[in-house]
Amino acid sequence: MFVRLPLAVAALGSIAYLSIFPPKPLPALAPFLDPVRGVWAVARAGVLPENASGKIPGLAANVRVFYDRRGVPHIFATTELDAYRALGYVVARDRLFQLELQTRAANGTLSGLLGPAALPLDREVRALGLTRAADEKLAAVDTASEPWHVVEAYADGVNAYIDGMRARDLPLEYRLLGARPQRWEPINSIHLLNQMGLTLSYSDEEFRRLRLAGVVGDRAADALLPVNSPVQEPIVPNGQAPARIDSTPLPPPGVPDTAARALAMALAGITRALPALAARTTEGVVVGSNNWAVAPARTRDKYALLAGDPHLELTLPSIWYEVHLAVPGVLDEYGVTIPGAPSIVIGFNRDVAWTFTNSGADVVDFYAESVDVAARPTRYLVDGAWRPLTRRVERYLSPNGELLATDTVLYTHRGPMRRAGGRWLSMRWTVLDPTTVLAPFVGIAHARTAGAWLDSMRAYGAPAQNMLVADRTGTIAIRATGEFPVRPAGNGGRGDIVRDGTVSSSDWTGVWPVSRYPFARNPTQGFLASANQQPIDPRTDSSYLGCDWPDPWRAMRINALLRADSLATEDSMRVYQTDAGSARADLFAPYFLTAAVRALAAAPHDSVLRRSASLLGEWDHRYDPNNERAVLFELAMRQLQRRLWDELNAPGDSVPVVRPSESVVAQLLTQPTSVWWDDHRTPATVETRDDILAASLRAALGDALRKYGEPGDGGWRWGHVQHYNIYHLLHLPSLSRLDLPVQGGPGTLSPASGSGVHGPSWRMVVQLGPDVRGWGTLPGGESGNPASPRYDSQLRNWLSGTLDALYFPFDSVVLSRPPGSPSLTLDPAGRRTP
Amino acid sequence: MRSFTTYVIAAIAFAAGSWLAPWEIVPVIAALLVLLAPARFTPFRLTVAAAVAWGGIFGWTAFRAPVETSALARELAGIVHAPSWGGGGAIVLLTPLLAALLAWSGAAMALSVRERRGRRVASAQARP
Known part of the structure; x- marks a missing residue:
């Protein structure tokens, strides 16, 4: 007792x-x-009730939301603003934690939710000037404009959900973190678009080029990071097929540029805190996408077809949210939005369909600045006169509001300035400019023709996108759209060099007029396609738009498939989206085999090479999950890169300072005796192309046997070697879907490489017939609640390459729904039930 | 029969209280019941009743949940680094166990207070 x-x-x-x-x-x-309010409530909240109601102050009239059998909300409102209010509400209902996490990642306040571990990410985002840019964009907004009313209406919807949320509705992640959701501010939509700008358009080509020049000199660096892709398969059709490979001899390695090397070393690691950028450099991941459209003349049903699949980081919940917005006589639009964006980004209405790929244009420049006091500058020099630096104090708070750190970010008239290794660099970046981004998305929803759609998009700023559109009249068109800087004429107007910040003549002088944007409409070939490749053949327009373009392997493949298909159907579009064939393998594999034949003629007893060549010769150049030869090719390519670029290794290092693209390797294949083929680690021998290819193939077999065992034992299966890994937003393994089988490999239309965390984030096919029909799927589902069946309900279809028919009813009366399917009534003063 | 009724009443009290208020209500209800009727609501009975109440709510949740609760339990066990035996059973078991511990703590404290007060009253009455 x-x-x-x-x-x-x-x-x-x-x-x-x-x-x-x-x-x-x-x-x-x-x-x-706690079984009522605690984590088990998440399970109860996983199912949407048959008849729920909610309150959104400010609604003009009741809004009905019906969820179809795929769990997609169909919003029926009487005014457009009500539709966007309801959009905010339903997105928050399904993706509240994602909304906040994305916003915090974009405005540098992650540590306020996740703690000090996120501080480096926050500091990086703010040092890039993204938060200041959002403030400036907000200040420049015309608050009386219709697009801004849409942004506010969306915020009202999100906040109405938060305000009416009961304890049991709190998403699991907040419970784990012991946090509560923040209210949603209209500026968050700007933050989100800035974040997309960072993901899609930030590049540091200048630093890559400096590193290369520091090892092999300027001339060779220019050739290895070329302004024009050595393999030309441009977006704007150039009438050439197959792709044109540049056979211009690559200049030999030159004298290292010591100044470039010093600067490169000083700048090392300047942006490595950001995972997206780090992944690009360490894994060679290119955030890419595919889109294509086929004119009616080349389709079976004689209606235009459009297909798109943006490749982004794969997450659970998915980056996209599928929705249908309907306002009778005003708006009828279906597609995917990004939680936080008050509009449909990729989708279709009753007349037009559209989708994007990233343009990869160079829209970032760096300037070497001279400052008054290197340690604590207050002024910078321009044209012989000192100008004051603008200072912005950035404060970082912990989840309980304690001050974690303070930074002072300095700005020149160009943008944020950073110190790296004793040097000060400022940056100009289109994403930081007060460009128009949101308004065009509100406008395109009403477009009735491809032309009207393109007109609406004329004002779009950043990140630059290859915008593909098709309409019911049969028009197909593509335009690289976004702000493309006009640079000073010196250095060919290039943007891949660090410019002198002490003269104003280094500054951009404007942006391209829309009429100059790479553009194609109804080409004679009957189809259009883009896959992030260089948009226009330099023989047509040699203006600098970017450099070191992504390899055009996907573009080559889709163009070949579309060229061979004069009766395209929605199903063939679907099949192409997960096509396992590889233009890259078609190009490189024969070179390996030819080199092996020649090497075996000289050394017939080389049994390892003979076996390796025999195994590779059996390959059909496909990356199906059961394919047992793709792995050998991939290992051979890895060996080839390692052996070929030995000249690019920094002294004392075995890894190249920069790895040139495979397009440059393809260019070198046309020069069998180029000095680049010689392996300097074997001074007694001068290797040629075939020597290196044969040695790579031989070594690849050894690698394969060591890592995966004997072929035929199962270890060589592509599905065993390469996986997709779709992580939960907090990287919680038990809420992630890992080691998923893959159909596709590096450079295929459904690409998979590295750690498998990037891939097609939404697949869509639209047929522009009398009644527009769409098909699509997400690598996950609509709900962010892991206990909901809608959390990963589309994943199986996504993995198998199947598309769901997208339900696009004309009105709520004809909406056919299975009995018991959820609905939601939103009214201005309603009582909220779940 | 009386004992069974006691369990039922206590379990309903815990379930209703938990439905209306956060977890802190469990030891409060246990203490109140002990103070009201110590002979009837013993710490042991309240411990069992609280476990049954939270277990019942959990069971109802599991029954209504759109996904297999075992799958969710497995996921949660992974998150909180709970033992993975029984397909996440450890974390499921932890729910009624926690209720039991909360109820027992509240009941035991109330009983101790009541007994001390009783002893003090008794000793005061025993004084001449």
């Missing part, structure tokens, strides 16, 4: 302590396990 009281006090005290001060990473004990 005497121990009972102390024991009880100790037990209750311990529970209370673990509930108030949980040891990280564990959640608060009792609130977590």
Whole structure:
């Protein structure tokens, strides 16, 4: 009896302590396990009720939302603003945590949610000037404009959901973090678009070029990071097929540029804190996409077809949210939005369909600045006069509001300025400019023709995109759209060099007029396609738009498939989206085999090479999950890159400072005796192309046997070697879907490489017939609740390359829904039920 | 029969209380019941009743949930680094166990207070 009281006090005290001060990473004990409000409530919230209601102050009239059998909300409103209010509400209902996490990632306040571990990411984002840019864009907004009313309406919807949310509706992630959702501010939509700009258009070609020049000199660096892709398969059709490969001899390695090397070393690691950028450099991941459209004359049903699949980081929940917005007589639009964006980004209405790929244009420049005091500058020099630097103090707070750190970010008239290794560099970037991004998306929803759609997009700023559109009249068109800087004429107007910041003549002088944008409409070939490749053949327009373009392997493949298909159907579009064939393999594999034949003629007893060549010769150049030869080719390509670019290794290092693109390797294949083929690690021998290819193939077999065992034992299966890994936003393994089988490999239309965390984030096919029909799928589902069947309900179809028919009813009356399917009524003063 | 009724009443009290208020209500209800009727609501009975109440709510949740609760339990076990045995069973078991511990703590503290007060009253009455 005497121990009972102390024991009880100790037990209750311990529970209370673990509930108030949980040891990280564990959640608060009792609130977590509370069966009503705790984590188990997540399971109850996983199912949407048949008849729910909610309140959104400011609605003009009731809004009905019906969820179809795929869990996609169809919003029926009487005014456009009501539709966007409801959009904010339903997105928050399904993706509240994602909304906040994305916003915090974009405005550099992640550490306020996740703690000090996120501080480096926050500092990087703010040092890039993204938060200041958002503030400036907000200040420049015409608050009386219709697009801004849309942004505010969306925010009203999100906040109405947060305000009416009960304890049991709190998403799991907040429970784990012991956090509560923040209210949604209209500026968050600007932050989100800035974040997309960072993901899609930030590049550091200048630094890559400096690193190369520091090892092999300027001339060779220019050739290895070329302004024009050595393999020409441009977006704007150039009438050539197959692709044109540049056979211009590559200049030999030159004298290292010591100044470039010093600057490159000083700048090393300047942007490595950002995972997206780090992944690009360490894995060679290119955030890419595919889109194509076929004119009616080349389709079976004589209606235009459009297909698109943006390749982004794969996450759970998915980056996209599928929705249908309907306002009778005003708006009828279906597609995907990004949580936080108050509009459909990729989709279709009753007349027009559209989709994007990233343009990869160079829209970032760096300037070497001279400052008054290197340690604590207050002024910078331009044209012999000192100008004051603008200072912005950035404060970083922990989840409980404590100050974690303070930074002072300096700005020149060009943009944010950063110190790296004793040098000061400022940056000009179109994403930081107060460009128009949101308004065009509101406008395109109403477009009735491809021409009207393109007109609406004329004002679009950043990130630059290859915008593909098709309409019911049969028009197909593509335009690289976005702000493309006009640079000073010196250095060929290039943007891949660090410019002198002390003269104003280094500054951009404007942006391209829309009439100059790479553009094609109804080409004679009957189809259009883009896959992030260089948009226009330099023989047509040699103006600098970018450099070191992504390899055009996907573009070559889709063009070959479309060229061979004069009766395209929606199903053939679907099949192409997961096509396992490889233009890259078609190009490189024969060179390996030819080199092996020649090497075996000289050394017929080389049994390893003979076996390796025999195995590679059996390959059909496909990356199906059961394919057992693709892995050998991939290992051979890796060996080839390692052996070929030995000249690019920094002294004392075995890794190239920069790895040139495979397009440059393809160019070198046309020069069998180029000095680049010689392996300097074997001074007694001068290797040629075939020597290196044969050696690579031989070594690849050794690698394959060591890593994957004997062929035929299962270890060589492509599905065993390469996987997709779709991580939960917090990278919680149990909420992620990992080691998923892959159909596709590097350079295929459904690409998979590296750690498998990038891939097609939405697949869509649209037929522009009398009644527009769409098909699509996400690598996940609509809900962010892991306990919901809609969390990953589309994943199986996505993996198998199947597309769901997208339900696009004309009105809520004809909406056919299975009995018991969820609905939601939103009204201005309603009582909220789940 | 009386004992069974006691369990039922206590379990309903815990379930209703938990439905209306956060987890802190469990030790409060346990303490109140002990103070009201110590002979009937013993710490043991309240411990069992609280476990049954939270277990019942969990069971109802599992029954209504759109996904297999075992799958969710497995996912949660992974998140909180709970033992993975029984397909996430550890974290499921932890829910009624926590309720039991909360109820027992509240009941035991209330009983101790009541007994001390009783002893003090008795000793005061025993004084001449």
